Amino acid sequence: MSTSKQSGNNWKVGSVGKALAILNSFDIGHSEQSLAQISAKIGVPKSTTYNLVKTLLGEGFLRKSEVSQNYLLGLKPFEMGYCVRNSLPIISYAIPIMEDITRLTGEITYLSTVNRDRLIILEGIYPDRRFAAYSTAGKTLPLHCCSAGKMILSTFPDSLALAITEGSMVQSTPNTICTQDGLLAELEKIRANGYSVDNEEETLGVRCASVAVRGGGCRAVGAISISGSVRSVTDEKIMRTLPHLEKAAQFLSRMASAFPAVYFDGAY
Structure with missing residues (x-):
């Protein structure tokens, strides 16, 4: 051996x-x-x-x-993926809340967590049954180019956020932030606002907004988000939805230990 x-x-x-x-x-x-x-x-x-x-x-x-x-x-x-999903009770707790947000906004609601240097989507609730066939549960994304990933990064010290994204800030669209200075400026803005927005940074035509689900020490264990078209997810809709996202995040934070967050090696 x-x-x-x-x-x-x-x-x-x-x-x-x-x-x-x-x-x-x-x-x-x-x-x-x-x-x-x-x-x-x-x-x-x-x-x-x-x-x-x-x-x-x-x-x-x-x-x-x-x-x-x-x-x-x-x-x-x-x-095994089915077994993994059924071993995550946080999904069952989150689904009714996510359904309420989707009914309220008419947008997709996502629950996600961090897996080392990637974001992984745990569940998505869709406003139209036609989209249910395209479930993104299990999909992973780079942290730097999606609202949930940036939201999670913003809860880490700058040095750790840069270490996590070093060498992986690929450009998905013309709007993707691909420099360390640009990322640090974005994270500072997110910390000041308390929420994160993806302005067509991961996929052209798609806009998302996220808030953090926080664990011990205020470090994020995940994020809850809305996602839709740039025409639909307006600044006005984001501001109307934020109180509902924040309330959901606060509730889920009480069960932070149930999130399967796996942190980058330097996170401890």
Whole structure:
């Protein structure tokens, strides 16, 4: 059994890490990959990669396309996702509140949390049933370009916010904040206002507003948000909705320990 040789990481099991690297190599832009692609991406010889892939196939974590003979994520992660969701009681507590906000605003309401250097959406409530088929629960986003992510970053010291976003401030739209100075100015504005706005920074045509759900020490464990079109989510609507978002956030903050927030290594 091989272990990592890196200083301070001697507890890591190398073979497990490689298997997890294979699973992590799949994302929205790479949902189907060949053995050669997987091998190159994780930096492991094809022979070793093949043995790991065969093991993951046998356990249901991967599946093989009969048409292309490439590999895709299997149904086991899908099954585990259901188990994860059902292990998060905060979602059940939040849904009635989120439904009220959606009825009030006519906009999508999101509940999200932080997973190291990413925002992860826990649940979304949609005003139109047609959109329910496009649930974004489980979707992750960079923290710097969405209102909930910026809201969470604003509860951290500037030095930590910069460490979390270092090297990851990609430009999603022409409005995305991509510089450290720009991010620090935005976080200062959010702290002063008590809420965060995404002005087409993650997706063109979409505007969002968020407030923080705070845990111990005022650090955010998550955020609650409304999201809609730039025509619909006006400044006036945001100001009308803020008291409802703040009330919801205060209620959810009482159950902060139920949020599955995972902080960046430097957060402690």
